[in-house]
Amino acid sequence: MNASPEMMAAGTAPAKAPARNNIVMDCQLEKVFYGDFLAVRASHVPIEKNKITGFIGPSGCGKSTVLRSLNRMNDLIPIFRFEGKVSYHGQDIYDKKVDPVVVRRYIGMVFQQPNPFAMSIYDNVAFGLRLNGFKGNLDERVEKALQGAACWNEVKDKLKNSGLSLSGGQQQRLCIARAIATEPDVLLMDEPCSALDPIATRRVEELMVELKEKYTIALVTHNMQQAIRVADTTAFFGVDISQGSRTGYLVEMGPTKKIFEEPEQQLTRQYVRGEFS
Amino acid sequence: MSVPELVVESSIRNLEQTPRPLPNLNRAPLEIRALKSGFLTGLTWIGAIIASVPLFSVIYILVIAGGSRLSWETLTALPPSAFEMGGGFGNAIVGTVVMVGIATLISVPLGILAAVYLAILDPDSKLAHTVRFLAKVLTGFPSILAGVFIYAVMVVTMKTYSALAGGVALAVLMLPTVVLAAEQAMAMVPKKMKDAAYGMGCTRTQVIWKVVLPTGSPGILTGVMLAVAGAAGNSAPLLFTALFSNYYLTSLTEPTASLAILIFNFSGMPYDNQIELAWAASLVLVLIVLVFNILARIIGRQKY
Numbered sequence: 001m002n003a004s005p006e007m008m009a010a011g012t013a014p015a016k017a018p019a020r021n022n023i024v025m026d027c028q029l030e031k032v033f034y035g036d037f038l039a040v041r042a043s044h045v046p047i048e049k050n051k052i053t054g055f056i057g058p059s060g061c062g063k064s065t066v067l068r069s070l071n072r073m074n075d076l077i078p079i080f081r082f083e084g085k086v087s088y089h090g091q092d093i094y095d096k097k098v099d100p101v102v103v104r105r106y107i108g109m110v111f112q113q114p115n116p117f118a119m120s121i122y123d124n125v126a127f128g129l130r131l132n133g134f135k136g137n138l139d140e141r142v143e144k145a146l147q148g149a150a151c152w153n154e155v156k157d158k159l160k161n162s163g164l165s166l167s168g169g170q171q172q173r174l175c176i177a178r179a180i181a182t183e184p185d186v187l188l189m190d191e192p193c194s195a196l197d198p199i200a201t202r203r204v205e206e207l208m209v210e211l212k213e214k215y216t217i218a219l220v221t222h223n224m225q226q227a228i229r230v231a232d233t234t235a236f237f238g239v240d241i242s243q244g245s246r247t248g249y250l251v252e253m254g255p256t257k258k259i260f261e262e263p264e265q266q267l268t269r270q271y272v273r274g275e276f277s
Numbered sequence: 278m279s280v281p282e283l284v285v286e287s288s289i290r291n292l293e294q295t296p297r298p299l300p301n302l303n304r305a306p307l308e309i310r311a312l313k314s315g316f317l318t319g320l321t322w323i324g325a326i327i328a329s330v331p332l333f334s335v336i337y338i339l340v341i342a343g344g345s346r347l348s349w350e351t352l353t354a355l356p357p358s359a360f361e362m363g364g365g366f367g368n369a370i371v372g373t374v375v376m377v378g379i380a381t382l383i384s385v386p387l388g389i390l391a392a393v394y395l396a397i398l399d400p401d402s403k404l405a406h407t408v409r410f411l412a413k414v415l416t417g418f419p420s421i422l423a424g425v426f427i428y429a430v431m432v433v434t435m436k437t438y439s440a441l442a443g444g445v446a447l448a449v450l451m452l453p454t455v456v457l458a459a460e461q462a463m464a465m466v467p468k469k470m471k472d473a474a475y476g477m478g479c480t481r482t483q484v485i486w487k488v489v490l491p492t493g494s495p496g497i498l499t500g501v502m503l504a505v506a507g508a509a510g511n512s513a514p515l516l517f518t519a520l521f522s523n524y525y526l527t528s529l530t531e532p533t534a535s536l537a538i539l540i541f542n543f544s545g546m547p548y549d550n551q552i553e554l555a556w557a558a559s560l561v562l563v564l565i566v567l568v569f570n571i572l573a574r575i576i577g578r579q580k581y
Contacts, residue, residue, distance in 0.1 A: 076475055105478030115469035118492045118581045127487075128477045162581035175473070182477075 054231030062248025116163030169200025343560030379444025388455030443519030458500020
C-alpha cells in the first residue's frame with residue numbers, strides 16, 4: 001500500500017530520546033495478574049505527548065492488557081491485579097485515592113469492535129458531554145467532534161438516525177467522535193481497524209495522524225504495516241514461555257523506523273521480518 | 278522463539294490420468310429426499326394452522342356472542358340483579374383496571390430491580406441462582422394459591438376483602454414474569470456497549486441507567502405487557518381477595534368487582550341477560566388486553 005506523504009513523514013519522524021516533560025503517561029508496570037496467572041511482567045512504556053505510540057507483538061503478548069491498564073479498564077475484570085505504577089501528570093492512577101471512573105473521563109478509549117450505543121448519532125456523540133454535565137452549546141461541540149472524526153459530512157443530514165444504522169467504518173469513526181467529544185488528554189485505541197475493510201482502515205489511519213495534533217494516542221495493532229504507517233514510536237511485546245506459562249513483556253521500544261529497520265533485539269528483528277507471529 | 282520450517286508434501290500427482298464425469302445439477306422432484314422434505318414442510322403448515330384454530334375460534338365466538346350487547350350502557354351501567362333486564366359492568370372494568378394498575382405498580386419496579394441484580398450486578402452469585410430458580414417455579418405457580426396466600430396475609434388481617442388485596446395477589450403472579458423477561462432483555466445488551474459506557478467514565482449505576490435499561494426497554498416492556506395480560510384475565514387470585522361488588526369502587530379497602538369474576542359469576546347463571554353480559558365482558562377483557570399490547574408495542578418499539 002502506498003502511504004500518503006503526510007503519513008510517511010509521520011511514520012519516519014525521528015523521536016530520539018524524548019524529553020522527560022513530553023511524557024504524558026509513564027507506565028511502569030511490574031506485574032499484571034489474572035488470578036494466579038502472570039500475564040505481563042516488568043515493562044516500562046512511556047507515552048509521549050502528541051505522538052502515536054504503537055504496541056505490536058504476537059497474540060497473547062499482553063499489548064492489549066497494557067493498553068487497558070492505562071485507563072483502568074481492566075479493573076472491570078474482578079481477577080485482574082496490577083502491580084507497579086502508571087503516572088499521569090505526576091499522579092499514579094493506581095493510587096488508592098484515585099477513582100478509576102474519573103481516570104476514564106480523561107483517558108478515552110476506542111475499542112476493537114465499533115460499539116456505538118443504541119441511540120441516535122447525535123446522542124452518541126453528546127453522551128460523554130452530558131455525562132460530564134456539559135453546560136455550553138451542545139450542538140456546536142457535537143458538530144466539532146464529528147468533524148474531528150472526519151464523519152460530519154456523511155452524517156450531518158441524519159443526526160437523528162440510529163448510530164447502529166451506519167456502516168462499520170462509519171460506526172468506528174462515530175466512536176472516535178464520541179471519544180474526542182469530551183476532549184480527553186489521551187486516546188487509547190485497541191486494534192481500532194481490525195473489524196474494518198481496507199478503505200475504512202485507511203480513513204481511520206489518516207484520522208489518527210490528524211488527531212495526534214491535539215491528542216496523545218496509544219494504539220494496539222496486529223498489523224505491522226499499520227504501525228509503520230502511523231506510529232511515531234513503537235513498542236514491541238513478546239511472549240515468554242520459558243516458565244511453562246505465557247507471560248508477556250516489553251522486548252524493545254523506540255522510534256518506529258528504528259524498530260523496523262535496525263532493532264537491537266534479535267526477537268524484534270525476527271518478528272518485524274514476519275518470521276513468526 | 279523458534280521458527281518452524283514449512284514442509285510442502287507433494288501429494289498432488291497424476292491428476293490428469295482419470296477424467297471425472299460431469300456432475301448432474303438438475304432438480305429431481307421425485308427423489309425420496311425431495312418427497313420427504315415436501316411432506317415434512319406440509320406437516321409443519323398443518324401444525325401451524327391447527328395451532329391458530331383455537332385463538333381464532335375464541336375471537337370469533339366472542340365477537341358474535343358478545344358484540345351484540347356491546348353498548349355505552351354495558352360499559353358504564355352497574356350489573357343487573359336476577360330478573361332485571363339491561364345493565365352492564367362499568368364497575369368491573371374500573372375494578373380490573375385499578376387492580377391490574379396496583380399490581381403493575383408493585384411488580385414492575387420490584388421486578389426490574391431484581392432483574393438488574395440478576396442480569397448485571399451479580400449474575401453468578403448463589404442468591405441470583407436461587408432467585409432465578411424460584412422465579413421460574415413461580416411462573417408455573419397455580420394462581421389460586423396466590424389468592425389463598427394473600428387471603429391469609431391481607432384479607433384476614435385487614436378483616437375485609439379489598440382492591441388492595443386483589444392487586445397484591447395479581448402482583449405475586451406478575452412478578453416472576455417481569456423479573457425473567459427483564460433479566461433476559463438486559464442480559465442481551467451487548468457487552469461491547471457496556472464497555473463503551475465504562476470507557477466513557479460511567480459509574481456502574483450510570484451504565485445501567487443510561488445504557489442497559491434504555492437498550493433493553495423494548496424487551497422489558499414486552500415482558501411487562503405479557504404479565505399485565507395474564508393478570509387482567511385471571512379470576513382465581515381475586516376470588517379470595519377482592520371478591521366482588523355490585524357498585525363502583527369508592528375506596529381501595531372494600532370488596533371490588535372485576536371482569537374476570539363477573540364472567541365467572543354471570544356465565545353460570547340461568548338468566549339470558551346475565552349470560553349475554555358475560556360474553557360482552559369477555560370481549561371487553563380481550564379488547565383491553567389487545568389495546569394494551571398494541572400500545573406497548575408502539576411505545577416500546579426499538580427506536581435505534
